[in-house]
Amino acid sequence: KAGVTQTPRYLIKTRGQQVTLSCSPISGHRSVSWYQQTPGQGLQFLFEYFSETQRNKGNFPGRFSGRQFSNSRSEMNVSTLELGDSALYLCASSVGQHQETQYFGPGTRLLVL
Amino acid sequence: TQLLEQSPQFLSIQEGENLTVYCNSSSVFSSLQWYRQEPGEGPVLLVTVVTGGEVKKLKRLTFQFGDARKDSSLHITAAQPGDTGLYLCAGSYGGSQGNLIFGKGTKLSVKP
Numbered sequence: 001k002a003g004v005t006q007t008p009r010y011l012i013k014t015r016g017q018q019v020t021l022s023c024s025p026i027s028g029h030r031s032v033s034w035y036q037q038t039p040g041q042g043l044q045f046l047f048e049y050f051s052e053t054q055r056n057k058g059n060f061p062g063r064f065s066g067r068q069f070s071n072s073r074s075e076m077n078v079s080t081l082e083l084g085d086s087a088l089y090l091c092a093s094s095v096g097q098h099q100e101t102q103y104f105g106p107g108t109r110l111l112v113l
Numbered sequence: 114t115q116l117l118e119q120s121p122q123f124l125s126i127q128e129g130e131n132l133t134v135y136c137n138s139s140s141v142f143s144s145l146q147w148y149r150q151e152p153g154e155g156p157v158l159l160v161t162v163v164t165g166g167e168v169k170k171l172k173r174l175t176f177q178f179g180d181a182r183k184d185s186s187l188h189i190t191a192a193q194p195g196d197t198g199l200y201l202c203a204g205s206y207g208g209s210q211g212n213l214i215f216g217k218g219t220k221l222s223v224k225p
């Protein structure tokens with residue numbers, strides 16, 4: 001079974017631009033969660049989607065948004081990029097809602113210049 | 114406020130040594146997970162502990178969940194260079210708050 005895939009793996013953007021990251025969960029998994037990882041703050045929860053609905057949201061500004069499609073694939077979007085948005089963005093999938101066993105993808109490394 | 118404190122932040126040891134890393138919180142979790150993350154990769158789940166006082170062994174790794182379900186430790190016996198990585202603990206409140214709360218991790222380097 002293929003693992004969680006994320007595209008692109010690396011991305012360079014400039015301040016003020018927007019970016020869309022993509023995540024394909026493990027086949028059969030219906031829940032997708034997104035995390036931001038930085039050296040200073042560690043891994044921080046962004047949001048969780050289950051059956052195309054956002055179930056939980058972390059403490060991030062409205063510039064961060066996401067969605068999930070009927071095939072469970074998910075995208076997250078960051079608008080009006082700031083330097084502080086430079087981070088590794090990780091996607092994790094799990095079988096069902098509130099499933100505690102999450103499987104992580106390799107992440108998308110975003111650099112904002 | 115960091116809900117999960119991991120210590121030490123950095124650890125550099127020689128192959129064959131033993132080590133223990135800690136994960137502490139003032140919150141009670143329904144479960145706690147340990148992950149290892151290697152550079153350029155996402156975290157990989159090592160173990161989930163659920164019951165207070167629970168001890169789980171995974172080859173040379175021993176995980177313990179505190180009796181009050183607020184803290185956990187990971188002990189590695191006879192560390193090997195392949196154990197090098199970032200060790201993360203993550204707590205879950207369960208139920209409708211199923212998202213994980215992560216510590217900042219312990220960066221372990223095992224030198225041959």
